Amino acid sequence: MLTEEKVKQSLDGVLVPGLGRSLLQLNLVRSVTIADNRLNVTLASAALSSAVQDWLKAKVSDVTKKLPGVKEAEISFVEVRPKELNQIGQVVAVVSGKGGVGKSLVASLIALSLARQGQQVGILDADITGPSIPRMFGISDRPTGSETGILPVLSRSGIEIMSINLLLPHEDDAVIWRGPLIAKSIQQFWEEVLWGRLDCLLVDLPPGTADAPLTVMQSLPLSGVVIAFTPQDLATMVVRKAVKMTQMMHIPILGVVENMSYLSLPDSEKRIEIFGPSKGEEMAQAAGAPLLGQFPLDPELARLCDQGDIESYNSDALAAFAEAVATAMAIPVKKGG
Amino acid sequence: MLTEEKVKQSLDGVLVPGLGRSLLQLNLVRSVTIADNRLNVTLASAALSSAVQDWLKAKVSDVTKKLPGVKEAEISFVEVRPKELNQIGQVVAVVSGKGGVGKSLVASLIALSLARQGQQVGILDADITGPSIPRMFGISDRPTGSETGILPVLSRSGIEIMSINLLLPHEDDAVIWRGPLIAKSIQQFWEEVLWGRLDCLLVDLPPGTADAPLTVMQSLPLSGVVIAFTPQDLATMVVRKAVKMTQMMHIPILGVVENMSYLSLPDSEKRIEIFGPSKGEEMAQAAGAPLLGQFPLDPELARLCDQGDIESYNSDALAAFAEAVATAMAIPVKKGG
Numbered sequence: 232m233l234t235e236e237k238v239k240q241s242l243d244g245v246l247v248p249g250l251g252r253s254l255l256q257l258n259l260v261r262s263v264t265i266a267d268n269r270l271n272v273t274l275a276s277a278a279l280s281s282a283v284q285d286w287l288k289a290k291v292s293d294v295t296k297k298l299p300g301v302k303e304a305e306i307s308f309v310e311v312r313p314k315e316l317n318q319i320g321q322v323v324a325v326v327s328g329k330g331g332v333g334k335s336l337v338a339s340l341i342a343l344s345l346a347r348q349g350q351q352v353g354i355l356d357a358d359i360t361g362p363s364i365p366r367m368f369g370i371s372d373r374p375t376g377s378e379t380g381i382l383p384v385l386s387r388s389g390i391e392i393m394s395i396n397l398l399l400p401h402e403d404d405a406v407i408w409r410g411p412l413i414a415k416s417i418q419q420f421w422e423e424v425l426w427g428r429l430d431c432l433l434v435d436l437p438p439g440t441a442d443a444p445l446t447v448m449q450s451l452p453l454s455g456v457v458i459a460f461t462p463q464d465l466a467t468m469v470v471r472k473a474v475k476m477t478q479m480m481h482i483p484i485l486g487v488v489e490n491m492s493y494l495s496l497p498d499s500e501k502r503i504e505i506f507g508p509s510k511g512e513e514m515a516q517a518a519g520a521p522l523l524g525q526f527p528l529d530p531e532l533a534r535l536c537d538q539g540d541i542e543s544y545n546s547d548a549l550a551a552f553a554e555a556v557a558t559a560m561a562i563p564v565k566k567g568g
Numbered sequence: 569m570l571t572e573e574k575v576k577q578s579l580d581g582v583l584v585p586g587l588g589r590s591l592l593q594l595n596l597v598r599s600v601t602i603a604d605n606r607l608n609v610t611l612a613s614a615a616l617s618s619a620v621q622d623w624l625k626a627k628v629s630d631v632t633k634k635l636p637g638v639k640e641a642e643i644s645f646v647e648v649r650p651k652e653l654n655q656i657g658q659v660v661a662v663v664s665g666k667g668g669v670g671k672s673l674v675a676s677l678i679a680l681s682l683a684r685q686g687q688q689v690g691i692l693d694a695d696i697t698g699p700s701i702p703r704m705f706g707i708s709d710r711p712t713g714s715e716t717g718i719l720p721v722l723s724r725s726g727i728e729i730m731s732i733n734l735l736l737p738h739e740d741d742a743v744i745w746r747g748p749l750i751a752k753s754i755q756q757f758w759e760e761v762l763w764g765r766l767d768c769l770l771v772d773l774p775p776g777t778a779d780a781p782l783t784v785m786q787s788l789p790l791s792g793v794v795i796a797f798t799p800q801d802l803a804t805m806v807v808r809k810a811v812k813m814t815q816m817m818h819i820p821i822l823g824v825v826e827n828m829s830y831l832s833l834p835d836s837e838k839r840i841e842i843f844g845p846s847k848g849e850e851m852a853q854a855a856g857a858p859l860l861g862q863f864p865l866d867p868e869l870a871r872l873c874d875q876g877d878i879e880s881y882n883s884d885a886l887a888a889f890a891e892a893v894a895t896a897m898a899i900p901v902k903k904g905g
Binding site: 405 | 665666667668669696697698699700703704739740741742743744745746747748750774775776777778779780782798800801802803805806808809810812813816831833840841842843844865867870871873874
């Protein structure tokens with residue numbers, strides 16, 4: 232017998248052009264009704280251009296007419312804002328007091344770890360004046376959209392990404408905006424991007440404790456933050472500011488991550504602590520949260536980031552990190568996912 | 569014969585308590601009149617507490633009465649705002665698009681180079697949410713002041729420093745401010761701090777192209793900017809944004825400085841290019857300005873910065889840098905200064 236469930240299953244095979252995620256993943260199926268072998272499917276039009284809507288109409292009609300028991304299929308669109316369609320399990324911001332401690336790297340590695348465990352993941356690049364996420368993932372596609380919203384861009388391993396750099400004519404154009412405009416664009420990335428259904432959305436914040444972090448902490452429903460730092464005293468001093476800010480905003484700290492812990496010399500077992508001895512345990516204590524990982528200063532990783540190929544990265548440190556992240560976020564670990 | 573010049577010479581020996589720079593250096597001597605062996609000295613009271621004013625009155629009276637030809641000395645104070653007293657030769661901002669590229673380090677090394685060449689130098693730490701200058705110079709003294717202004721703090725080698733961190737109860741307190749407040753505090757550091765007479769004031773900007781850099785570029789009379797970067801592609805992409813911003817604001821770029829160019833291995837001649845091959849020439853070309861220096865990732869320098877002892881730093885790279893900076897700023901190099 233024809234059921235709503237079976238219709239939805241068939242719609243899960245219909246990928247939205249220009250993004251590559253299904254109607255179900257994007258939560259675009261608003262209603263399915265069946266009466267006398269007549270099928271009615273209502274889809275949300277959010278962020279879909281009229282050309283994409285036409286294409287989807289024909290495609291959904293084709294697919295559903297092949298289902299046993301369907302004689303006629305009527306596909307219609309209803310306007311719904313992305314904000315009302317987005318269903319996001321956890322929103323996690325990655326913060327640091329000081330710049331250059333590998334905050335974007337940590338956000339990317341968390342996203343990567345979760346995606347490899349079979350989670351649906353997105354990254355909202357809130358570093359409006361210094362975005363580095365698209366470069367690390369090798370993405371330069373311009374996002375598509377309509378008057379009602381914008382579609383994220385999908386990375387090679389299926390991570391949804393939105394960054395101001397994808398919207399600029401040239402990636403090195405400067406965004407010379409004061410706080411209110413920056414805050415507004417972050418809110419747009421949250422409300423007007425069709426993220427759809429995600430297990431986790433990572434938010435890559437700019438360094439410091441000014442407008443952008445404040446906007447994110449005040450207006451996004453954060454499940455928690457992860458704090459990135461390097462062993463340099465100077466950096467840990469400034470990171471303590473970020474810890475204090477987070478605590479003042481009553482947001483849970485899920486964990487801390489140390490970057491540039493050490494340099495492994497090629498052709499030797501020797502490690503050099505370039506920025507001094509590890510501050511991992513000290514910072515974990517200061518933040519009242521677990522140390523999720525310690526990453527070395529790794530020329531290979533730097534090269535992958537520069538080449539837009541971070542998704543090829545594999546290391547023992549990353550494997551251990553992925554487990555720690557899953558535990559901190561209370562996510563069941565899928566082996567070999 | 570008693571001349572105004574001789575009186576002023578004697579006042580150059582009177583140091584303002586709590587700062588350690590002379591009345592002349594701070595431009596506090598407003599007028600000196602001599603008539604019938606009676607001397608009148610008018611001093612500006614800007615940023616001086618009443619206790620300091622009393623002390624100076626007595627001290628200046630003592631000193632001038634010892635001059636041949638002075639029978640009576642009357643010392644009075646007049647209220648003048650620091651803004652009207654400050655006489656600053658060049659204002660140079662150090663910028664970067666991305667954080668963590670050693671921007672504060674470059675600002676400090678320029679200041680150090682100029683001071684060693686006998687210049688009077690100050691550093692305005694405009695990185696309000698992530699200040700690192702006081703830590704690098706090992707300064708934690710609280711600045712003193714009055715209702716009309718505030719005195720900077722002097723480093724061991726005589727560099728005037730003002731930073732939000734000197735005004736916070738604890739150095740790791742978070743400054744959770746939106747752009748307008750940050751802009752206001754930078755303007756206060758410019759207008760209400762008694763810098764006095766300086767050859768050069770370095771402004772350490774936060775990363776990015778948002779409120780703080782915009783405020784500095786719009787409201788401070790910048791002679792030019794120096795741009796700091798690391799060889800990582802990602803960093804140079806974001807630095808190009810800073811170059812574009814600077815060009816759009818019609819501010820000359822005095823030069824570019826590469827940090828973390830390479831790591832010199834201890835006990836060997838080998839260099840590791842951790843962040844990839846040098847981008848020095850490429851960035852100099854992009855900025856249309858000379859490459860002023862290339863600094864290695866130096867664990868010894870990182871240690872000195874963490875210990876607040878950056879003023880002890882010496883290296884061949886720094887010596888070459890000092891000459892390049894003097895040339896770029898058209899300053900006569902004093903050998904052994």
